[in-house]
Amino acid sequence: MKKKLTAILALAAALAFNAQAAERPNIIFIMSDDHTAQAVGAYATLLKDLNPTPTIDTLAKEGITFDNAFNGNAICTPSRASIITGLYNHKNGVFDLGGRIKPADQTLPLAMRKAGYQTAMIGKWHLKEEPNYDYYKVLPGQGKYFNTEFRVQGDKPWPKNVVTHKGQHSSDAITDSTLEWFRTKRDKTKPFFISHHYKAPHDYFENAERYQSYLKDVTIPEPATLYDTPKTWGSIATRGHNDELTPHIGTSIGSRNPRRSYAVDLFNRFPEEFPADYDPAKFSEVETTRLAYQAYLKKYLRCVKGVDDNLKRLFDYLKAEGLYDNTLIVYTGDQGFWLGEKDFQDKRWAYDESQRMPFIVRYPKSIPAGVRSDAIIENVDYPAMLLDFAGAEIPAGMQGKSFRSICETGKEPEGWKKAAYYRYWMHMAHHDNPGEMAIRTKTHKLIYFYGCDYKGQNQTPPAWELYDLRKDKAELNNVYDDPKYAKVRDRLKKRFAKLRKSIGDDGSHYPECEKVVQEFWDYDEADRKKAIQISHDFKKTREDMLANVAKKKAKGKGGKK
Numbered sequence: 001m002k003k004k005l006t007a008i009l010a011l012a013a014a015l016a017f018n019a020q021a022a023e024r025p026n027i028i029f030i031m032s033d034d035h036t037a038q039a040v041g042a043y044a045t046l047l048k049d050l051n052p053t054p055t056i057d058t059l060a061k062e063g064i065t066f067d068n069a070f071n072g073n074a075i076c077t078p079s080r081a082s083i084i085t086g087l088y089n090h091k092n093g094v095f096d097l098g099g100r101i102k103p104a105d106q107t108l109p110l111a112m113r114k115a116g117y118q119t120a121m122i123g124k125w126h127l128k129e130e131p132n133y134d135y136y137k138v139l140p141g142q143g144k145y146f147n148t149e150f151r152v153q154g155d156k157p158w159p160k161n162v163v164t165h166k167g168q169h170s171s172d173a174i175t176d177s178t179l180e181w182f183r184t185k186r187d188k189t190k191p192f193f194i195s196h197h198y199k200a201p202h203d204y205f206e207n208a209e210r211y212q213s214y215l216k217d218v219t220i221p222e223p224a225t226l227y228d229t230p231k232t233w234g235s236i237a238t239r240g241h242n243d244e245l246t247p248h249i250g251t252s253i254g255s256r257n258p259r260r261s262y263a264v265d266l267f268n269r270f271p272e273e274f275p276a277d278y279d280p281a282k283f284s285e286v287e288t289t290r291l292a293y294q295a296y297l298k299k300y301l302r303c304v305k306g307v308d309d310n311l312k313r314l315f316d317y318l319k320a321e322g323l324y325d326n327t328l329i330v331y332t333g334d335q336g337f338w339l340g341e342k343d344f345q346d347k348r349w350a351y352d353e354s355q356r357m358p359f360i361v362r363y364p365k366s367i368p369a370g371v372r373s374d375a376i377i378e379n380v381d382y383p384a385m386l387l388d389f390a391g392a393e394i395p396a397g398m399q400g401k402s403f404r405s406i407c408e409t410g411k412e413p414e415g416w417k418k419a420a421y422y423r424y425w426m427h428m429a430h431h432d433n434p435g436e437m438a439i440r441t442k443t444h445k446l447i448y449f450y451g452c453d454y455k456g457q458n459q460t461p462p463a464w465e466l467y468d469l470r471k472d473k474a475e476l477n478n479v480y481d482d483p484k485y486a487k488v489r490d491r492l493k494k495r496f497a498k499l500r501k502s503i504g505d506d507g508s509h510y511p512e513c514e515k516v517v518q519e520f521w522d523y524d525e526a527d528r529k530k531a532i533q534i535s536h537d538f539k540k541t542r543e544d545m546l547a548n549v550a551k552k553k554a555k556g557k558g559g560k561k
């Protein structure tokens with residue numbers, strides 16, 4: 001009798017578990033590389049009329065759109081590392097593009113599997129180690145736009161099993177791969193968690209041939225600061241003393257930065273986007289800027305269009321299979337990106353264009369349609385939110401917090417965070433951005449450009465910038481030294497120091513760098529004076545370097561003859 005009762009109880013428990021499992025959402029986390037909010041229809045202002053993303057916009061109309069979603073470090077590998085671990089970079093060890101996350105530390109897919117989810121990772125990965133998902137098919141490193149190679153599971157050890165999608169664009173190949181997983185690999189007895197990651201629209205922006213005519217005859221609207229930024233913007237850190245570092249800080253669209261610009265690089269890659277007689281050395285800076293901007297935006301938006309059309313394919317499949325409404329769908333980019341504002345390229349800056357991420361969630365069973373939230377959420381919070389929806393246990397060590405209730409009610413729970421933390425470590429690498437950290441609230445942004453590398457070297461002039469986002473959304477008026485803001489500034493600085501400590505960015509990781517951080521923290525008169533000298537010195541170092549490069553180039557050319 002007792003045995004029989006136990007069996008009945010076990011059966012009842014199993015049925016209850018299955019019922020609960022049936023109610024748990026499937027989850028698709030879609031992330032494009034460098035797809036910035038300015039180029040998502042649901043967020044766009046300048047590019048709105050171009051209607052760049054009709055498919056993604058339907059997610060926004062039918063779900064919740066976050067206006068204040070931020071990453072803690074605006075480059076690929078660090079952002080992805082925070083999403084998979086729920087930790088800030090100083091905690092997960094991925095300070096820059098050289099970082100990696102070991103399989104045992106890939107917390108998000110591990111917790112999903114533990115909760116009974118079937119897991120799959122398809123597309124751009126960039127965390128170097130083998131993905132700890134039930135199934136994976138991932139690009140090596142940045143991957144290729146065409147003839148895309150994927151690392152897959154197989155007889156040989158990671159990363160030696162490779163398949164190639166010959167003749168296909170990566171966005172098509174990645175979507176095909178996810179659809180193939182659905183058709184042949186999905187275990188219908190379990191809910192699924194899929195990370196579906198596009199390589200597009202990362203630079204340099206190679207679109208599928210069928211998009212080459214898209215926007216061909218359109219003049220893309222230009223941002224107000226493409227040709228000129230007001231004098232009120234920036235500081236000695238971002239402009240140099242009396243603007244002497246303007247050519248050297250931040251890579252450019254036009255020919256402003258002699259080391260790296262789209263005026264030169266995009267023309268070399270995509271000459272068909274430029275007039276036949278184009279020559280960056282002979283055209284004025286205004287002309288190179290205008291032409292490079294048009295070429296840039298067209299290539300970028302063609303890649304975006306390829307992502308959006310492929311998502312329509314994916315969603316059509318989900319609809320046909322009855323999965324569209326019981327799947328939680330997230331759309332995001334791994335950080336923001338500059339689309340010509342302030343004549344900048346790339347990402348990395350603590351300014352909103354790159355710190356902000358598009359973040360949209362659709363799940364009609366519990367998320368009301370058409371809601372916008374200005375709650376501050378950070379990429380470290382994403383895994384906790386996903387696990388919360390899955391009914392999974394959120395690992396205690398995660399720094400991020402679930403915002404499931406914000407998704408479902410549009411309201412912030414009591415005590416929800418009021419500020420986002422930012423830290424970019426790769427001082428002056430690739431795109432000439434100084435080492436910097438920032439605190440972002442709903443109303444203000446305080447950025448500290450401490451301006452050195454891990455060893456406290458290669459110093460650029462340190463400075464602080466404060467923006468009042470209530471009046472100055474575009475961050476063009478630095479009020480750090482405005483006496484009217486002295487109180488706000490000092491309060492925010494104290495809060496910033498406290499926030500650093502509370503999340504564990506305590507200076508212990510790179511003590512020589514921290515020494516510089518501390519030296520210029522109060523930014524007194526002596527610090528300001530020293531910053532001017534650093535500006536002069538950096539200008540000289542930089543000009544010497546450029547002269548050397550030019551000399552080598554000339555010698556190389558002579559040698560070839």
Ligand SMILES: [Ca+2]
Pocket residue numbers: 033034075076334335
């Ligand atoms: Ca990226």
